[in-house]
Amino acid sequence: MNESASARLPSPAPSYLSGLNPEQRAAVEATEGPVLVLAGAGTGKTRVLTTRIAHLLRQRRAFPSQILAVTFTNKAAREMQHRIGALIGEAVEGMPWLGTFHSVAARILRRHAEAVGLKPNFSILDTDDQVRLCKQVIQAADLDEKRWPGRGLASQIDKWKNRGLAPHEVPTQDADSFADGRGVELYAAYQARLLTLNAADFGDLLLLNLKLFRERPDILGEFHRRFRYILVDEYQDTNVAQYLWLRLLAQGSRNIACVGDDDQSIYGWRGAEVGNILRFEADFPGATVIRLERNYRSTGHILGAASGLIAANRSRLGKTLWTEDAAGEPVRVTAFWDGEEEARAVADAIEQLNREGEKLSEIAILVRASFQTRSFEERFILIGLPYRVLGGPRFYERQEIRDALAYLRVVHQPDDDLAFERIINTPRRGLGDTTIQTLSRLARARGLSLLGAAVEAVETDEIKARARSALRALMADLARWRGQLETASHTDLARTILDESGYTAMWQADRSADAPGRLENLKELVQAMGEFPTLAAFLDHVSLVMENEADQTGDQVTLMTLHGAKGLEFGNVFLPGWEEGLFPSQRTLDESGIAGLEEERRLAYVGITRARRRSFISYAANRRIYNQWQSAVPSRFVEELPPEHVERSAPPGLDPRGPTRFDVVEADDFGSRATSPGWRRAQSAFAADPRARRSTAETQRLVDAQPALLAVSDPAAQKFGRGDRVFHQKFGYGRITGVEGNRLEIAFEHSGSKKVLDSFVTKG
Ligand code: ATP
Ligand code: MG
Numbered sequence: 124m125n126e127s128a129s130a131r132l133p134s135p136a137p138s139y140l141s142g143l144n145p146e147q148r149a150a151v152e153a154t155e156g157p158v159l160v161l162a163g164a165g166t167g168k169t170r171v172l173t174t175r176i177a178h179l180l181r182q183r184r185a186f187p188s189q190i191l192a193v194t195f196t197n198k199a200a201r202e203m204q205h206r207i208g209a210l211i212g213e214a215v216e217g218m219p220w221l222g223t224f225h226s227v228a229a230r231i232l233r234r235h236a237e238a239v240g241l242k243p244n245f246s247i248l249d250t251d252d253q254v255r256l257c258k259q260v261i262q263a264a265d266l267d268e269k270r271w272p273g274r275g276l277a278s279q280i281d282k283w284k285n286r287g288l289a290p291h292e293v294p295t296q297d298a299d300s301f302a303d304g305r306g307v308e309l310y311a312a313y314q315a316r317l318l319t320l321n322a323a324d325f326g327d328l329l330l331l332n333l334k335l336f337r338e339r340p341d342i343l344g345e346f347h348r349r350f351r352y353i354l355v356d357e358y359q360d361t362n363v364a365q366y367l368w369l370r371l372l373a374q375g376s377r378n379i380a381c382v383g384d385d386d387q388s389i390y391g392w393r394g395a396e397v398g399n400i401l402r403f404e405a406d407f408p409g410a411t412v413i414r415l416e417r418n419y420r421s422t423g424h425i426l427g428a429a430s431g432l433i434a435a436n437r438s439r440l441g442k443t444l445w446t447e448d449a450a451g452e453p454v455r456v457t458a459f460w461d462g463e464e465e466a467r468a469v470a471d472a473i474e475q476l477n478r479e480g481e482k483l484s485e486i487a488i489l490v491r492a493s494f495q496t497r498s499f500e501e502r503f504i505l506i507g508l509p510y511r512v513l514g515g516p517r518f519y520e521r522q523e524i525r526d527a528l529a530y531l532r533v534v535h536q537p538d539d540d541l542a543f544e545r546i547i548n549t550p551r552r553g554l555g556d557t558t559i560q561t562l563s564r565l566a567r568a569r570g571l572s573l574l575g576a577a578v579e580a581v582e583t584d585e586i587k588a589r590a591r592s593a594l595r596a597l598m599a600d601l602a603r604w605r606g607q608l609e610t611a612s613h614t615d616l617a618r619t620i621l622d623e624s625g626y627t628a629m630w631q632a633d634r635s636a637d638a639p640g641r642l643e644n645l646k647e648l649v650q651a652m653g654e655f656p657t658l659a660a661f662l663d664h665v666s667l668v669m670e671n672e673a674d675q676t677g678d679q680v681t682l683m684t685l686h687g688a689k690g691l692e693f694g695n696v697f698l699p700g701w702e703e704g705l706f707p708s709q710r711t712l713d714e715s716g717i718a719g720l721e722e723e724r725r726l727a728y729v730g731i732t733r734a735r736r737r738s739f740i741s742y743a744a745n746r747r748i749y750n751q752w753q754s755a756v757p758s759r760f761v762e763e764l765p766p767e768h769v770e771r772s773a774p775p776g777l778d779p780r781g782p783t784r785f786d787v788v789e790a791d792d793f794g795s796r797a798t799s800p801g802w803r804r805a806q807s808a809f810a811a812d813p814r815a816r817r818s819t820a821e822t823q824r825l826v827d828a829q830p831a832l833l834a835v836s837d838p839a840a841q842k843f844g845r846g847d848r849v850f851h852q853k854f855g856y857g858r859i860t861g862v863e864g865n866r867l868e869i870a871f872e873h874s875g876s877k878k879v880l881d882s883f884v885t886k887g
Contacts, residue, residue: 139177139210143167150380150413151175154184154352157373157407160382161400163444164429164732165420168382169690172354173203175380176218177210185351191372192221192354199356199690200226220350224365228328231335231346238339239331240318248317248324250635253277256320260312264305271302274633280310281635284326285394287333287364290314329364336371347375357690358383358403362394370406379407385440386433389686389726391718392711393636401440418444420692422451424768425738429731431765436721454731454738456761458773461745461752462700463654466498469697470506472739473680476695483509485694487681489730491706493640494518494647495699496682501651503680504668510680514687519668523630523641527648528665530620534604535658538572547573550629552593561585568882569865574601583866584877585853600624613658617649639710650747685730696734698727701742701758727760740764843867843881850887851879 140148150160150171160168176192179185194200200222208215220227229247236243248256257280258273279301283293290311298307317323323331336343353373355361358381361369373379381403388397404410418426426446433439459465473486488499497518503510518524526549532542548554559573565585566576580586581595600623607616621627627645630638655661681693700706707723715722731738742757843849847859849867854874861868865881 137178137181139174139181143171143174144415144417146413146415147171147174150382150415151178153380153411153413154179154182155378157377157403157410158380159358159400159403159407159410159412160380160415161384161412161440161442162382162415163384163418163442164387164728165418165426165692166415166444167417167419168384168415169199169203169356171415172356172380172382173206174210175354176203176221176352177207179352180207180215181211187215187218188220189349189351190218190220190354191227191350191352192218192356193224193227193369194221194356195223195360195690197223197226203356224361224368225325225328228332228368232323232328232331235335235339235342238342239335241323241331242321244321246320246322247328248322250277252322253324256316257309257313260309260316261302263312264302264309266302266305269632272632272634274635274638276301276306276309276313278633278635279306280313280324281326282394283310284324284330285362285364287330287367289330289334326364329368332368333364333371336368343371344375346372351376351378353379355379355381356383357387359385359388359397359400360390360395360689361399362390363396363399366396366399373407377407384442386436386442386725387689387729389689389722389729391722392715414442416443416445418446419448420735421446421732421738422448422736424450424453425731425734425736427768428454428738428764429728431768432731432760432763433724433728435763436724438718438721452737453768453770454740454764456764456769456771457739457741458757458771459741459743461747462498462743465699465741465743466502469499469699469739469741470502470508472697473508474506476737481694483678483680486697487683487688487691487693487695487733488697488699489683489685489688489733491685491700491708491726492643493521493684494643495705497644497647497651499682499699501668508680509677510682513681513683515684518644518647519665521641521644523644524648526626527617527621527645528662530624530626531617531658532662533574533601534608534616534620535662537574537601537605540566540573543573546624547594547597550625552597552625553590554593554597555590558586558590558594565880565882569880574598579865579880583879585879585883608658613655613661614649614653616658617652621645621649653747685726688733689729692733692735694735695737696730696739698730698738698740699742701727701740701761702746702755703758704755705746706758706760724760724763843884843886848887849884851877851884854879856887 140151143151144167147167147170150158151174154175160171162168172192176190179190180187192200192203194203204215204218204221207218219230222230232239232241232245233243236245254273254277256273257276258268261268261271261273261276283297288294290307293307293310298304300306302309317327336346350372353369353376355369360383369379369381381400383400385397385400388395388400391397404412421429423446426444427450430444457468459468469488473483476486477483488496490496493515496512500510500512500518502508512518515521519528526545529539529542529545529549532539533546536542544559547559562573562576562580565571565580566573569576569579571579577594577598581591581598584591586594604616604620604623607619611619627642630641630645633641652658652661655664685698703709706727707720711719711723713719731740740761742761743755745752746755747753843859843862845859845862848856849859849869850856851869851871854869854871854877857869857871857874857877859867860870860876867879867881867884868876869879869884870876
């Protein structure tokens with residue numbers, strides 16, 4: 124609260140200490156030896172870490188380069204650096220070891236790559252590369268890729284790496300979880316491939332650090348001497364590999380300070396071990412353990428609601444939290460008829476807060492599952508309320524949504540080359556770069572779209588037999604789906620396309636942590652389509668939405684997942700979708716039972732405690748899934764909120780007849796909403812940018828009206844006759860044995876007889 128005030132004071136030595144309470148101060152001043160700060164949300168744990176660094180620097184106990192500080196995200200690291208600077212009244216330069224586990228580990232690895240068999244310029248693979256490599260390994264092992272997809276192996280390897288296990292360390296009972304017991308062998312092959320490629324994946328960064336430290340005590344010793352002080356935020360969410368890494372590094376100075384909250388451990392599903400925090404005293408005998416109980420962030424009601432909720436968890440240490448802040452407003456719990464109404468009401472409430480002087484940056488919507496952002500994003504775009512999605516792309520920019528839209532676009536408009544290129548080999552069907560190059564060349568030569576070129580090419584030998592039959596199957600699928608445009612509803616058609624193309628199956632076979640979320644996004648997409656009368660109307664809508672580029676700089680509402688919101692705070696927090704199945708998530712309950720339920724409850728606790736002044740919880744009584752209404756049951760977490768801290772309401776709109784649909788507002792309708800700041804913003808944006816009104820259909824018409832712009836002339840229409848000697852880039856020289864329109868039958872000198880297209884050969 125008075126953070127900025129204290130930062131502004133001129134600083135006679137430890138002014139930064141005076142704002143702290145006695146426990147916080149003790150945690151800052153206990154610079155030597157192991158320290159654990161175990162405390163609830165908003166008690167100043169992160170602030171303690173920041174102040175501790177400032178203190179170490181001020182007291183000249185360490186140079187900036189001698190402090191290792193790990194935070195959960197890069198954003199948190201930057202924020203910390205900034206705050207340290209504010210505390211000691213000068214910019215902090217050169218804290219090279221302040222960052223995430225991965226960034227620090229990568230830095231260490233670059234220095235000593237050779238010790239683990241890499242070169243210092245090794246590349247770091249992203250998930251896509253990782254999956255591709257896994258696929259190669261699976262193919263090389265002669266395994267059935269359909270049964271054992273690359274993604275499955277990649278995610279299994281990640282899990283092992285999170286647990287700090289190199290291939291030879293995987294316990295036998297674990298080993299047969301993939302490919303009938305061949306998982307470890309594949310893992311070893313994968314690691315060997317990485318070495319030859321001079322590459323490391325994300326999990327390797329830590330794993331190779333562990334290897335380095337274990338095999339090279341001299342190098343570990345160097346880091347022991349370097350890191351005089353080690354600090355760790357969000358310690359409850361460290362996984363085993365990270366934990367081992369910290370322990371090895373802390374053996375040097377033993378000056379390790381960790382802060383965390385067992386009630387906020389929310390990454391169990393990704394291998395985090397809350398046990399790490401509980402074991403701290405055993406790992407570091409003589410550790411000072413400090414508890415902070417005063418919450419500085421939230422009002423009494425918010426804290427009361429959160430504390431009451433988390434009390435339902437059995438496995439927890441239990442903490443007392445109090446605040447000197449006023450009780451403030453009770454947590455508001457509101458029921459809505461359905462999700463659309465919820466989105467509309469939340470947007471209205473945000474505009475109201477904004478009108479009352481709240482900055483949009485002080486407002487966040489935190490969702491359990493990323494597909495939930497869609498309805499809010501659409502509402503915000505409609506009313507012109509600036510927003511950002513933190514920690515991930517906006518809904519229509521997500522990979523799986525773009526893929527699905529590409530299928531719909533090709534079916535709707537066969538000449539949409541960009542869309543066709545996107546889906547031609549997604550999911551993989553053996554139509555690789557060579558095929559696409561051949562098609563593009565043909566398309567250019569003959570002034571056709573890619574799909575048009577494909578229609579011609581499948582009749583010839585331009586494309587290898589295997590790819591040709593895959594392409595023929597795809598063309599048949601597309602033709603069939605196009606045929607259904609008139610007969611089936613567009614939502615049914617979308618579902619058919621996603622299923623029959625194998626796209627849904629691709630993500631179903633994917634065992635990585637984000638695959639279920641992607642499947643949910645796809646369902647949400649189909650659900651969104653139901654709000655529009657036709658496929659064309661929906662596609663137009665999407666292109667308008669996409670055109671609405673987010674302004675990155677201005678005042679914006681934040682949309683993000685609860686997981687991403689850890690450690691952050693906002694004046695006002697909206698928590699929508701508190702329904703059984705959604706939150707707590709059914710998947711988590713199915714997979715992890717009581718432990719999963721408790722992790723979900725901790726997530727709810729994290730959500731409520733992000734708020735300083737106001738917290739709004741809501742749920743819908745009905746959700747539309749695939750165009751069918753299903754009634755939803757309020758989350759059990761709603762029932763668990765202590766009534767004395769909560770105010771419940773259902774707006775008069777909770778009307779069994781349901782909400783008015785299609786209340787899509789025309790651009791001209793701005794007048795009636797003139798009071799709304801969002802509408803005013805939207806209005807001026809529209810006025811300034813006439814393009815914003817133009818739908819893609821119009822753009823298409825413009826393009827259609829000027830065919831000259833796009834047409835490619837047939838290059839020097841060559842005349843070929845039987846007996847001509849010709850040259851083909853792929854098949855070499857040959858003689859024409861037959862001509863049928865633009866198709867030539869050629870006896871090639873080295874490749875036998877083939878059918879090819881005339882535009883692919885030259886007279887030779
Ligand atoms: P979380 O568990 O959510 O990560 P935290 O324990 O890390 O929370 P901080 O983010 O450090 O808590 O602090 C919460 C808020 O309380 C911040 O706005 C911080 O500036 C403020 N705060 C912490 N300690 C004090 C203090 N002694 N005096 C005034 N404000 C404080
Ligand atoms: Mg914190």
